Each structure stands twice: as C-alpha cells, then as structure tokens.
Amino acid sequence: MSTNQHTVLIAGAGPAGLSAALHLADCGVHTVIVDRKNRPGGNAADFTCKASPECVRCGACMVADRAARIRQLTAVDWLVPAEITGCEQNGRFQVHIRKDGAETDMKADAVILATGFTPFDPTQKPYGYQKGSTGNVITHLELEAMLHGQGKVRRPSDGATPETIAFIQCVGSRDLALGRPWCSCVCCGSALRMARRIQHETPSVKATFFYIDVQSFSRNFDAVYADFKSRIRMIRAIPGDVVKTPDDKLRVGYFDPTSRTFTEEIFDLTVLTVGMGPNPDTPELARVFGVSLDRFGFLGTARNGVFVAGSAIQPMGISDSIASGAEAAQSALEYLAGLMR
Numbered sequence: 368m369s370t371n372q373h374t375v376l377i378a379g380a381g382p383a384g385l386s387a388a389l390h391l392a393d394c395g396v397h398t399v400i401v402d403r404k405n406r407p408g409g410n411a412a413d414f415t416c417k418a419s420p421e422c423v424r425c426g427a428c429m430v431a432d433r434a435a436r437i438r439q440l441t442a443v444d445w446l447v448p449a450e451i452t453g454c455e456q457n458g459r460f461q462v463h464i465r466k467d468g469a470e471t472d473m474k475a476d477a478v479i480l481a482t483g484f485t486p487f488d489p490t491q492k493p494y495g496y497q498k499g500s501t502g503n504v505i506t507h508l509e510l511e512a513m514l515h516g517q518g519k520v521r522r523p524s525d526g527a528t529p530e531t532i533a534f535i536q537c538v539g540s541r542d543l544a545l546g547r548p549w550c551s552c553v554c555c556g557s558a559l560r561m562a563r564r565i566q567h568e569t570p571s572v573k574a575t576f577f578y579i580d581v582q583s584f585s586r587n588f589d590a591v592y593a594d595f596k597s598r599i600r601m602i603r604a605i606p607g608d609v610v611k612t613p614d615d616k617l618r619v620g621y622f623d624p625t626s627r628t629f630t631e632e633i634f635d636l637t638v639l640t641v642g643m644g645p646n647p648d649t650p651e652l653a654r655v656f657g658v659s660l661d662r663f664g665f666l667g668t669a670r671n672g673v674f675v676a677g678s679a680i681q682p683m684g685i686s687d688s689i690a691s692g693a694e695a696a697q698s699a700l701e702y703l704a705g706l707m708r
C-alpha cells in the first residue's frame with residue numbers, strides 16, 4: 368500500500384496523537400501535527416516515574432519515549448502552538464489554522480482528532496484550592512509535575528517535607544451534582560502508585576486515601592491492593608471540606624464510616640485527584656469536522672476521512688490512548704488506500 372503522497376493532519380500531540388503520527392510515519396505517510404502547546408506529551412508531558420522501586424507500569428516513560436522518537440522524524444511537521452479555526456472539504460480537506468496571530472491554510476487527505484481531555488477545575492469544590500497559589504492543597508497533576516521537576520514532594524507554602532498527606536479521590540468524577548457521573552478510570556491506580564512512590568522515598572510520610580471505591584484493573588489486583596492497604600490508610604469517605612488552620616495546616620472534615628461520626632483531621636498536604644472531562648474545544652472541533660458528540664461532550668463517531676483517538680473519546684490511560692492513536696492511524700491508512708482505488 369503506497370500512501371506516501373498523502374498528508375494526514377493530527378490535532379493534538381498527547382500520547383494518542385504522537386502514537387498516530389509514529390504509526391503513519393512508519394508507513395511512509397507525511398503528517399502535520401497541530402497543537403495548542405509547543406511541547407509534545409499533552410496532559411501526560413510532566414508525569415513522573417512511579418517505580419517504588421520496581422516498575423508499576425504507570426506509563427509515564429511511554430510518553431517520554433514517543434516524544435523523543437517523534438523529534439527525529441522528518442516525515443512529521445509541527446505547527447505549534449497553533450489552533451484550527453475552520454475546514455472545508457472539497458475532495459481534500461482545506462484546514463484553516465491560526466499560528467502566531469496569522470491565519471494559514473493547509474491541505475490534508477485525512478484528519479485525526481486527538482485533542483484529549485481537560486482536568487477538572489477543583490476551585491468549584493469546597494477544598495480551598497487556588498490555582499497558582501502557594502497553598503498546600505494541590506492537584507494530582509501538580510504533584511506529578513513537582514516530582515517530575517524536583518524529584519521530591521514538598522509543601523508549596525514553606526518547602527517542608529510533609530509528614531501527612533491526604534489524597535482525595537473522585538474530585539470532579541462520579542459527581543451527579545456537577546453533572547459529571549462518569550468514572551475517570553485511571554486515577555485510583557495513579558494516586559495509589561503515587562502514594563507508594565512517595566513512601567518508598569520518604570518512609571516517614573503517612574498517606575491517607577479518601578475514596579468511594581477502588582477502580583483499578585489488573586490480573587494481580589488482589590495482591591497489589593493488599594500491598595497498598597498494608598501501607599496506606601484507606602478511608603471509604605469523600606471529605607466535605609478542607610479548611611486552612613491558623614498554623615498553616617489543613618483540617619479535613621469527613622463522615623467516618625467506622626465510627627459513624629463526623630470527624631476532623633489535620634494534614635500537612637492535600638492532593639486532589641481531579642477527574643478527566645471533555646476538552647472545551649471539542650464542540651467547535653466536532654462542528655468544524657462534522658463529528659458527533661456523546662451526551663457528556665466527548666467526541667463521538669468518526670466520519671469519512673476524519674478519525675478520533677484517545678481521551679477525547681472517553682477517559683482512558685496512556686497505554687489505551689497510545690493504542691487508540693495507532694488504531695485511528697490504521698483506519699486513516701485504509702481510508703487513504705481507498706482513495707487510490
């Protein structure tokens with residue numbers, strides 16, 4: 368199958384988009400990647416290795432590996448930071464792109480939308496989170512970036528190593544009141560692996576995990592879960608609020624399922640495990656490319672010549688996003704081959 372006279376536009380350079388581009392490059396197809404940001408990796412670009420000390424298959428290195436490989440390829444062109452503003456289809460796709468304030472057009476034979484998810488903004492919850500502040504309530508993604516950059520967990524307010532950390536799960540997931548009933552699938556496993564990594568490096572850290580139930584799937588889940596439970600304090604409750612105390616600690620209030628009483632506890636650091644929601648650009652991209660949306664606003668069915676991939680479709684982890692990107696690339700190859708018949 369010779370499709371090397373074709374060009375595929377890939378929107379999004381996260382794990383799904385990178386995977387699609389690598390697959391197409393392996394098959395000799397020219398791709399152009401458009402991303403709002405000017406670095407590859409998407410939401411997973413700053414994820415840290417969670418080995419403790421053995422590999423726990425968190426997927427972070429799969430992103431770094433693909434980001435490094437893609438930079439070597441001449442068959443992949445980059446339009447970053449840039450955004451798609453429109454598209455017409457008259458045989459080929461004529462895509463309008465805004466880069467550095469200027470409008471430009473490019474022609475493509477197929478399009479892959481891999482524009483990913485948006486992390487939930489936890490300022491909507493009563494947990495005292497303030498984006499960009501030096502407060503000691505941070506998101507899981509900020510903790511990932513902290514460990515990736517500095518190698519150690521620190522309290523943002525004073526740089527001290529926390530002695531106690533509360534992980535609050537399902538922040539912006541499985542929340543009917545917010546109209547976000549879905550489970551984000553990967554964040555239980557991610558937070559538990561993160562807590563284990565921190566304890567491995569700093570055994571004095573006491574981690575408490577507030578959760579609804581643990582969603583994590585693997586063949587040896589029972590053994591892994593038993594290990595987590597022996598090291599991490601697990602409380603089956605979601606706190607009502609988090610309040611800063613006068614001595615710069617955090618008071619976490621929750622209904623204790625064991626004593627059946629309202630309980631308050633003090634922590635040095637609170638990590639909010641924010642859920643995965645639809646990217647706000649999705650409705651406009653869906654309109655421009657004629658793709659449907661599901662009832663929550665994730666991308667729905669692909670149509671002739673336009674393919675969808677990764678967490679833009681539904682919450683999924685890195686390895687599933689990579690597989691989804693390769694699958695979309697394969698569908699695009701079959702579509703391009705059909706154009707030549």
Ligand SMILES: Cc1cc2nc3c(=O)[nH]c(=O)nc-3n(C[C@H](O)[C@H](O)[C@H](O)COP(=O)(O)OP(=O)(O)OC[C@H]3O[C@@H](n4cnc5c(N)ncnc54)[C@H](O)[C@@H]3O)c2cc1C
Nearest residue numbers: 379381382383402403409410483484557677678683684685
């Ligand atoms: C709290 C949390 C913890 C997680 N932990 C793990 C974990 O431990 N292991 C794991 O496997 N997964 C984990 N994940 C999930 C992981 O982040 C995703 O699987 C992965 O990032 C999805 O890749 P993607 O390519 O689909 O999307 P993204 O990573 O979201 O990338 C999308 C890309 O598209 C770009 N984009 C968006 N809109 C546009 C537009 N209009 N035009 C151009 N470009 C655009 C973005 O800038 C971005 O670069 C976690 C997620 C969360 C929220």
Ligand code: SF4
Nearest residue numbers: 416418422425426428
């Ligand atoms: S980044 Fe994750 S998958 Fe890679 S070696 Fe570390 S623990 Fe294993």
Ligand code: SF4
Nearest residue numbers: 537540550551554555
């Ligand atoms: S994976 Fe766990 S933390 Fe994430 S939404 Fe589902 S139940 Fe909540």
